Amino acid sequence: MAISSTESPVTRRFTAKGLATRERxxxxxxxLILEHGVEAAxxxxxxxAAHVSASQLxxxxxxxxxxxxxxxxxxxxxxxxxxxxxxxxxxxFDALYEWRDVIVDSIESQHCVGGCPLGSLASGLxxxxxxxxxxxxxxxxxxxxxxxxxxxxxxxxxxxxxDIDAQSLAVSIxxxxxxxxxxxxxxxxxxxxxxxxxxxxxxLKTLRA
Amino acid sequence: MAISSTESPVTRRFTAKGLATRERxxxxxxxLILEHGVEAAxxxxxxxAAHVSASQLxxxxxxxxxxxxxxxxxxxxxxxxxxxxxxxxxxxFDALYEWRDVIVDSIESQHCVGGCPLGSLASGLxxxxxxxxxxxxxxxxxxxxxxxxxxxxxxxxxxxxxDIDAQSLAVSIxxxxxxxxxxxxxxxxxxxxxxxxxxxxxxLKTLRA
DNA sequence: CTTCGATTGGAGTGAATACTACAATCGTCG
DNA sequence: CGACGATTGTAGTATTCACTCCAATCGAAG
Numbered sequence: 001m002a003i004s005s006t007e008s009p010v011t012r013r014f015t016a017k018g019l020a021t022r023e024r025x026x027x028x029x030x031x032l033i034l035e036h037g038v039e040a041a042x043x044x045x046x047x048x049a050a051h052v053s054a055s056q057l058x059x060x061x062x063x064x065x066x067x068x069x070x071x072x073x074x075x076x077x078x079x080x081x082x083x084x085x086x087x088x089x090x091x092x093f094d095a096l097y098e099w100r101d102v103i104v105d106s107i108e109s110q111h112c113v114g115g116c117p118l119g120s121l122a123s124g125l126x127x128x129x130x131x132x133x134x135x136x137x138x139x140x141x142x143x144x145x146x147x148x149x150x151x152x153x154x155x156x157x158x159x160x161x162x163d164i165d166a167q168s169l170a171v172s173i174x175x176x177x178x179x180x181x182x183x184x185x186x187x188x189x190x191x192x193x194x195x196x197x198x199x200x201x202x203x204l205k206t207l208r209a
Numbered sequence: 210m211a212i213s214s215t216e217s218p219v220t221r222r223f224t225a226k227g228l229a230t231r232e233r234x235x236x237x238x239x240x241l242i243l244e245h246g247v248e249a250a251x252x253x254x255x256x257x258a259a260h261v262s263a264s265q266l267x268x269x270x271x272x273x274x275x276x277x278x279x280x281x282x283x284x285x286x287x288x289x290x291x292x293x294x295x296x297x298x299x300x301x302f303d304a305l306y307e308w309r310d311v312i313v314d315s316i317e318s319q320h321c322v323g324g325c326p327l328g329s330l331a332s333g334l335x336x337x338x339x340x341x342x343x344x345x346x347x348x349x350x351x352x353x354x355x356x357x358x359x360x361x362x363x364x365x366x367x368x369x370x371x372d373i374d375a376q377s378l379a380v381s382i383x384x385x386x387x388x389x390x391x392x393x394x395x396x397x398x399x400x401x402x403x404x405x406x407x408x409x410x411x412x413l414k415t416l417r418a
Numbered sequence: 419c420t421t422c423g424a425t426t427g428g429a430g431t432g433a434a435t436a437c438t439a440c441a442a443t444c445g446t447c448g
Numbered sequence: 449c450g451a452c453g454a455t456t457g458t459a460g461t462a463t464t465c466a467c468t469c470c471a472a473t474c475g476a477a478g
Contacts, residue, residue, distance in 0.1 A: 039248030040337045053427050122395045123332035128249045137396050168404045175405035179388025186331045186346050195377045196384035203412035262457055
């Protein structure tokens with residue numbers, strides 16, 4: 001743990017079949033890490049779940065740290081891919097509540113197991129893998145940017161006051177989401193996230209134009 | 210991991226010297242777990258930090274899971290011990306900001322390493338140790354109760370409206386704290402917690418009587 | 419078809435680490 | 449003092465797990 005290269009160009013030296021295998025490994029690793037935690041996910045189980053041998057895993061990833069970085073990229077793409085279309089259409093409070101529902105539905109669909117993929121990875125890796133920590137900080141920053149842009153859109157739409165601090169609000173709302181998901185994960189009950197996000201939205205309502 | 214007994218009566222069959230050794234072990238384990246994460250904390254390092262041998266560690270704890278439960282108890286007592294006196298004197302918004310400062314100062318004093326002791330433990334153990342997960346859920350519940358009582362005191366003091374939902378507010382504010390601390394830990398920058406808690410307090414201000 | 423790199427299989431290794439066995443010593447209480 | 453349990457030290461063991469080796473096979477390009 002706590003190592004691995006930069007691993008920039010993923011699509012290099014691999015055939016289509018190879019890339020499919022690589023993807024299978026990342027998928028399996030993502031699922032197992034979400035279900036059992038970063039450190040508790042054993043490479044052997046990932047191999048079994050992905051139906052690959054050890055040599056394949058090490059053919060596509062230099063070590064476990066590199067695989068984890070790939071999982072971070074994968075989960076970041078998944079999470080942002082889910083939230084981006086919703087946040088890019090933020091023009092009303094109804095849209096905001098739809099966004100909340102996306103979050104609540106998502107954790108309920110997995111019975112509150114795993115919490116937020118990015119939040120769990122961040123908490124599990126922040127003190128043991130500096131590279132992963134920075135990668136996750138970037139993921140959060142991007143998520144925050146989407147949120148901020150959405151709030152600015154609502155402001156420009158006349159739904160929020162002109163003098164709002166969209167950046168601080170975005171940080172704070174993301175914190176509500178992350179904290180709510182952590183509490184829900186710990187309690188195995190989605191009420192906490194729902195309440196947390198609802199409070200954040202209720203606050204935004206006090207900032208209406 | 211993921212086992213261990215109920216371990217109710219701590220003060221049983223141990224002399225004062227033994228209890229001191231036990232405490233030394235729990236202290237060392239708490240620090241190392243906070244600094245490196247739950248899973249990354251090795252028993253050997255804990256032994257060295259506490260200046261005890263393996264046999265001593267296993268004399269006082271059945272296994273690593275039992276030690277972790279003791280760490281949870283210890284950190285819960287520390288956190289609640291810090292917050293209780295502040296939250297029990299909540300009678301104004303100034304007091305609320307003092308509480309925020311306690312949180313921000315605390316994470317800044319450790320340069321944002323480790324985040325919230327309870328939050329990190331919860332995230333690291335929720336999917337691998339059911340007993341620990343429940344213990345941490347109880348810790349959060351107690352923390353929430355303190356917060357709720359404080360809000361009710363402010364309400365009774367005429368600082369907040371009579372119709373506030375103190376329970377939902379307490380959950381949401383705790384979520385802001387936890388999420389803010391996670392973001393600050395990931396970014397190594399206390400701005401996130403501060404913004405998150407400030408937003409929660411700003412919302413409370415809109416609920417003034 | 420041939421070639422050569424990409425891909426895969428399977429068995430294995432070494433290090434890390436949770437946990438144990440057993441005996442020595444301390445210290446408390448009669 | 450004497451006894452007996454609490455405490456501690458040393459030296460392990462057993463197992464897990466990340467990672468490696470080497471050869472076999474696939475498959476695309478010429």
